[in-house]
Amino acid sequence: MTAQDKEKRAINRLESMRPLRAKVNETYLKSVEAIQSGKPAVWGMLNFYYGDPILKAMDIEVVYPENYGAIAAAMGVAQQYLDRADAEGFPTHLCGYSLTTLGYASRMMKELGGEIPPEAPLGGMPKPLFLMSSAAICDARYKWFQALGRYMDAPVWTLEAPTPGVKEFFMEGYYDAMVTLGVKHLRDFVAFVETMVGRKMDWDRLDRITNLMIEVNRVWHEVNELRKVKPCPMHSRDFWSAMPAALFLAGDLEDSLRLYQDMYREVKARVDSGIGAVPEEKYRLVFAELPPWHSLAFFDKLAERGWSFVVESFGYRPPIPIDPDVMAVSDPLERITRFSLQFFAGYYEDARQQKVLGGAFAYPYLKYAREWKCDGAMLHPLISCRSASTHLPYVADMLMEKLKVPSLSIEGDIVDLRLFNTEDALARAEPFEETMDHYRMVRQQEGLDW
Amino acid sequence: MSDQSSGLSKAQEIYSNRSRRARELKAEGRKLIGYPCVYVPVEMLTALDLIPYRACGDIREPVTEADRALPGSFCAVMRSCLDCALKGKNDFLDGMVAIHSSDPQEKTARVWESYTDHPYFHFIDMPVTVRPEAVEYFTSQLDDFRKTLEAFAGRELSADRLKQAIDYHNRQRGLVRQLYDLTKTSPPAISGTEILQVVKAVMGLPVAEGNDLLTEVIGEARDRTDRPEKKPARLLLWGSTLDDADVMQVFEAKANVVLDDSCGGVRAYRADVKLTGNPLVDLARYYLNEITCARTFRQASPGETSKEYTKDLQSRFGYLDDIIREWNINGAIMLLVRYCDPFAFEMPALKDYFESLGLPSTYIEYDYTTGALAPLRTRVEAFLETIA
Numbered sequence: 001m002t003a004q005d006k007e008k009r010a011i012n013r014l015e016s017m018r019p020l021r022a023k024v025n026e027t028y029l030k031s032v033e034a035i036q037s038g039k040p041a042v043w044g045m046l047n048f049y050y051g052d053p054i055l056k057a058m059d060i061e062v063v064y065p066e067n068y069g070a071i072a073a074a075m076g077v078a079q080q081y082l083d084r085a086d087a088e089g090f091p092t093h094l095c096g097y098s099l100t101t102l103g104y105a106s107r108m109m110k111e112l113g114g115e116i117p118p119e120a121p122l123g124g125m126p127k128p129l130f131l132m133s134s135a136a137i138c139d140a141r142y143k144w145f146q147a148l149g150r151y152m153d154a155p156v157w158t159l160e161a162p163t164p165g166v167k168e169f170f171m172e173g174y175y176d177a178m179v180t181l182g183v184k185h186l187r188d189f190v191a192f193v194e195t196m197v198g199r200k201m202d203w204d205r206l207d208r209i210t211n212l213m214i215e216v217n218r219v220w221h222e223v224n225e226l227r228k229v230k231p232c233p234m235h236s237r238d239f240w241s242a243m244p245a246a247l248f249l250a251g252d253l254e255d256s257l258r259l260y261q262d263m264y265r266e267v268k269a270r271v272d273s274g275i276g277a278v279p280e281e282k283y284r285l286v287f288a289e290l291p292p293w294h295s296l297a298f299f300d301k302l303a304e305r306g307w308s309f310v311v312e313s314f315g316y317r318p319p320i321p322i323d324p325d326v327m328a329v330s331d332p333l334e335r336i337t338r339f340s341l342q343f344f345a346g347y348y349e350d351a352r353q354q355k356v357l358g359g360a361f362a363y364p365y366l367k368y369a370r371e372w373k374c375d376g377a378m379l380h381p382l383i384s385c386r387s388a389s390t391h392l393p394y395v396a397d398m399l400m401e402k403l404k405v406p407s408l409s410i411e412g413d414i415v416d417l418r419l420f421n422t423e424d425a426l427a428r429a430e431p432f433e434e435t436m437d438h439y440r441m442v443r444q445q446e447g448l449d450w
Numbered sequence: 451m452s453d454q455s456s457g458l459s460k461a462q463e464i465y466s467n468r469s470r471r472a473r474e475l476k477a478e479g480r481k482l483i484g485y486p487c488v489y490v491p492v493e494m495l496t497a498l499d500l501i502p503y504r505a506c507g508d509i510r511e512p513v514t515e516a517d518r519a520l521p522g523s524f525c526a527v528m529r530s531c532l533d534c535a536l537k538g539k540n541d542f543l544d545g546m547v548a549i550h551s552s553d554p555q556e557k558t559a560r561v562w563e564s565y566t567d568h569p570y571f572h573f574i575d576m577p578v579t580v581r582p583e584a585v586e587y588f589t590s591q592l593d594d595f596r597k598t599l600e601a602f603a604g605r606e607l608s609a610d611r612l613k614q615a616i617d618y619h620n621r622q623r624g625l626v627r628q629l630y631d632l633t634k635t636s637p638p639a640i641s642g643t644e645i646l647q648v649v650k651a652v653m654g655l656p657v658a659e660g661n662d663l664l665t666e667v668i669g670e671a672r673d674r675t676d677r678p679e680k681k682p683a684r685l686l687l688w689g690s691t692l693d694d695a696d697v698m699q700v701f702e703a704k705a706n707v708v709l710d711d712s713c714g715g716v717r718a719y720r721a722d723v724k725l726t727g728n729p730l731v732d733l734a735r736y737y738l739n740e741i742t743c744a745r746t747f748r749q750a751s752p753g754e755t756s757k758e759y760t761k762d763l764q765s766r767f768g769y770l771d772d773i774i775r776e777w778n779i780n781g782a783i784m785l786l787v788r789y790c791d792p793f794a795f796e797m798p799a800l801k802d803y804f805e806s807l808g809l810p811s812t813y814i815e816y817d818y819t820t821g822a823l824a825p826l827r828t829r830v831e832a833f834l835e836t837i838a
Contacts, residue, residue: 089798091815093523093789130755135578135747139553142578142747143795150799155757158579158747162587163550165559165573168594177590184583188753195755357563386523386789390557394519394564 010303012277014238016263021241023259027251031061032123040129040197043154045141047134049319049340050159050182051189052249053213053332055132057206058193062132063125064248065104066141069097072104073415074294075121081107082415090147096384096415098144105151128154130196136161137315138387157192160185162341166357169348175341182337190333203332210332212253214339217318219260220246224317226267227310228372231276233267236287236309237299238277243316282306283436286368288379288395289313289388292412292420301426305433311372314364315388320346354402361391362398369405373450375436377407385414404442408432457670458644461663464651465695469542472503472654476542480656481603484543484568486531486558488718489551489576489741491592491733496657497615498603504653505540507531509694509820519561525554525789526818527691532558535566545570545602547595552745552792570602578747580738589734596730612729618657619723625664626652626719632671633708634777637680640671642687642707643698644678646714650693681706683834684778686770686809688712688800689785690744690793696820700827701783704834708777711770712785717741720769742769744792760806766796767803774809781837783830786815810837 035041042055044062055062072078073096081103086092088106090099107117108127116124131154133145142158149156162178169175190201220242227234242263245256270276287309292298299309319342326342329335344360351363368374377399381389396407408428412420443450455463464471472482483495484505492502507530515536516529534540545568548559556573563571574591577584596607626649632639648667652660683705692698693714701707711717721740725732738746750761773779782804786793797813804811812833816822 089801089813091786091794091797091813094791094794098795137553139745139791140795143744143792146747147795147799149757149759149762150802153757153759155754156749157753160577160579160581160584160587162577163556163575165575167571168573168575168598171594171597173590174594177587180590181577181583181587184586185581188581188583192753192755355564358560361557361560381521383523386791387553390521390524390554391560393517393521394561397518398564 009279010300011235011237012275012279014234014263014266016259016266017238017241020245020256020259020263023252023255024244024250028122031063035061035063035126036123041126042130042132043125043128043145044132045134045145046247047132047159048136048161048343049213049217049249049336050134050136050161050186051132051157053206053209053336054186054190054193054201056249056253057202057209058197058199060129060193060197063128065101065125066097068104068125069100069415070293071121072100073417077119077121078415080119088150093384095138095140095144095386096413098140098147099384100415101144102147102151105148109151127152130154130192131156132159133157134159134161136163140387155196157189159189164344164348166348166351166363169345170352175345178341179334179337182340183331183333186333186336207332209249209253210335210339211327212257213249214327214335216249216253216257216260217246217339218321219257219264221318221321223260223264223267224311226264226271229271230284230373231274231278231281232284232308232310232372233270233275233277235277235299235303236291236312237296239312240291240296246318247316276308278303278306278308280306281308283375283433284308284310284373286310286365286372286374286377287312288365288377288392289315290380290382290385290414292380292417294417295420295422298422298425301422302429305429307429309378310374311368313388314347314360314368319343322346322349356398356402358391358394358398362395365395366398366402369399369403374405375440375450376432377405379407379409380412381409383411383413383416383419388414403448404439404446406432406435406439408435457663457666458648461644461648461651461667464654464663465647468506468651468654469539472501473542475501475656481544482542483545483547483570484535484540485547485549486528487549487551487555488713489549489737489743490547490574491595491737492657493612493615493619493723493733494592494596494599494607495547496618497607497611498599498605500544500599500603501656502653503540503543504650505531505535505543505546506650506693507818508534508539509697509818509822511537512819519565520558523789524557525552525787527787527790528554528558530818532562535562543568545572547572547574549574550576551743552790554790570598572598577738578745579752580746580748581752585731585734585738588738589731592730592734609729613725615657616723616725616729616732618661622652622657622661622664623719623722625661625668626716628668629664629671630709630716632668633706636684636706636778637677638706638708639674639677640667641678641702642710643695643702644671646692646698646710647695649719650714678702678706682838683781684708686711686774686777686779686782687715687785688770688782690787690790691818692785696823697816697826700823701830703827704831705781708779709773711742711773713743717743744796759802763799763803763806767800770803771807774807779809781833782809782811783833784811784813786813788815788817812836
């Protein structure tokens with residue numbers, strides 16, 4: 001039996017995922033080629049839709065050091081950059097991706113005079129025209145780009161990202177103040193980008209891109225809604241493969257929209273025919289935070305045991321479209337802002353009603369467990385990524401207290417790949433099945449419907 | 451507290467048992483509102499006769515309860531702070547105000563609000579830049595804070611009362627600066643440990659009582675004959691949180707700490723709120739612009755389209771230049787409480803800045819436990835030997 005056959009049996013992957021993923025990969029390679037031929041590039045943080053449509057409308061190539069950190073780790077070259085960042089005086093407990101980038105920048109600028117390091121995988125990251133950081137999610141994601149000023153003279157724009165309190169969000173005028181901040185801030189960002197690239201924004205193009213971004217994410221959201229069905233028609237592995245086209249706006253958005261629509265049709269057909277992503281779905285699980293990119297076959301091993309990962313990390317999912325008027329907004333900057341604000345706010349009304357004041361960080365997992373009918377949660381705390389880890393004990397506590405859903409915590413890291421031990425994780429799966437069985441009974445006793 | 455105590459001894463008594471004075475105030479019918487970070491505009495509490503009480507951690511208390519919700523690789527101060535709250539050590543508080551001054555502050559706020567049952571809890575969102583639209587947004591956040599405070603206090607927060615409270619707190623800021631002026635001499639008239647105790651005591655008192663205490667301490671220290679011993683090194687401490695005298699004494703065993711630029715030291719007092727019109731706008735400007743915490747994204751000019759490292763350093767750390775000269779500082783310690791990312795990212799750049807001024811410096815981290823004191827001592831002594 002070939003490995004491909006084995007995977008086919010363990011997880012029934014979506015055919016529609018393959019052209020979508022191919023498009024993402026092709027886009028990345030085109031971007032590398034464009035940059036290598038001299039097109040200016042910007043280093044960007046994942047910004048939850050605030051900045052990306054603006055850069056896309058201005059036809060600017062963006063590389064994401066967060067993603068590049070993962071690539072450098074997977075290709076085995078991250079350690080030298082980590083060592084270098086350590087030698088430069090950065091504390092070793094900082095975000096692993098940030099240390100990789102800082103070490104990379106130090107090598108490129110101090111040792112190679114601005115040339116891309118020869119060992120850098122996939123074409124490397126060239127010296128950027130400017131840096132676009134983001135205040136969303138964690139402190140590292142703007143302090144890290146500020147710290148790069150030690151090695152390069154690229155200006156930094158830090159995108160503001162309001163983070164409302166759950167109760168406070170519903171105060172009169174609160175939402176409008178967030179929109180006002182977003183619109184004014186993005187208008188100044190556009191002016192900054194125009195100065196940096198020496199040309200004016202094509203507002204009609206931004207208008208089209210914004211609409212496509214919203215529509216792509218709406219369809220992607222609908223695809224994921226279909227996964228509530230038993231058996232789950234789409235596995236997390238397909239989610240992770242397909243996600244970049246919606247989250248990073250990778251590739252042509254009209255192509256992406258067509259491909260997500262194809263995916264919707266395939267998933268819907270599976271729902272109608274009762275076809276599951278895992279042939280014998282015994283346990284439905286939510287996965288929390290970044291997956292072990294280097295060990296995704298781990299999911300196949302669990303699928304062989306009947307584990308189906310039906311929903312995953314809120315930070316990478318499309319916003320819940322709660323603002324029906326967003327497409328009617330004439331100013332694309334306001335449309336972007338209102339669309340992006342849904343990323344947090346989509347969960348807030350439920351969170352308030354459920355009195356889970358963890359807002360966007362804990363509440364989504366309760367929603368997922370309840371609506372996707374999960375038997376358990378697999379939490380993947382990452383030693384050097386606090387933003388993806390610090391809320392997980394709270395999530396586990398809330399899941400058990402409110403829904404009697406148990407959690408299995410498997411430690412890993414974003415750059416030190418040795419920390420994730422597949423064999424150890426699999427060894428812990430079997431006893432966790434007993435735990436999930438037990439809590440199935442507990443939920444029934446408590447009147448919960450799964 | 452003993453009736454006869456005054457000045458330094460009174461401050462030390464309050465420092466050693468902050469909750470006792472808080473409970474006395476509570477018994478007198480006063481309402482106390484906790485806050486974990488100096489970015490909370492305490493003037494707004496004072497204006498409504500609510501007592502701002504800085505909720506702190508305790509390096510002597512092993513973290514157990516907070517493990518329920520926060521992992522070990524999390525800001526050690528906030529873990530300890532939450533742990534104390536969950537153990538009921540702040541059970542006299544009538545409410546809490548948390549602020550998004552950093553990721554750990556924000557994450558802890560969510561847990562705190564979920565796991566405790568304070569009658570009042572408010573979360574203030576805070577932008578990271580000092581751009582005009584950020585100040586405008588922060589002002590709207592403070593206005594929302596005003597609304598929930600008014601509802602809790604059952605009365606209106608008028609502009610006049612707020613201005614009066616700002617005056618009181620500005621006076622407190624001025625008094626703390628006077629306290630630090632007393633360390634300009636050699637030997638200093640007051641030690642870094644004593645200042646830490648006074649400042650921490652003041653952060654749990656009504657502002658007028660705190661100002662009286664500061665006035666007493668300043669008078670006593672000016673006239674004292676038993677000054678702290680003169681040590682060869684005059685140190686600047688720069689870091690996130692330093693709020694424990696035992697930690698400070700590690701530094702002062704063989705040096706004089708003449709300026710503590712942390713949020714347990716001068717940081718919240720270095721400048722005044724400038725009243726120009728709308729006091730909420732003035733507060734927003736002050737807290738975003740004037741408190742020089744690493745959490746704020748500063749640039750030589752906001753939105754700059756070209757960048758020069760030396761100008762960038764000046765915009766972030768330039769205020770330290772005058773301090774170093776005025777206090778005749780000959781060594782700096784960059785102190786990090788483990789897992790504080792905003793400060794951790796600053797370390798190499800700040801070292802560059804100190805080097806540009808010819809000031810020896812070292813970076814030391816600790817984990818906010820008593821177990822950290824011995825290794826801390828070793829690191830400090832090694833540094834002091836290099837600058838001797």
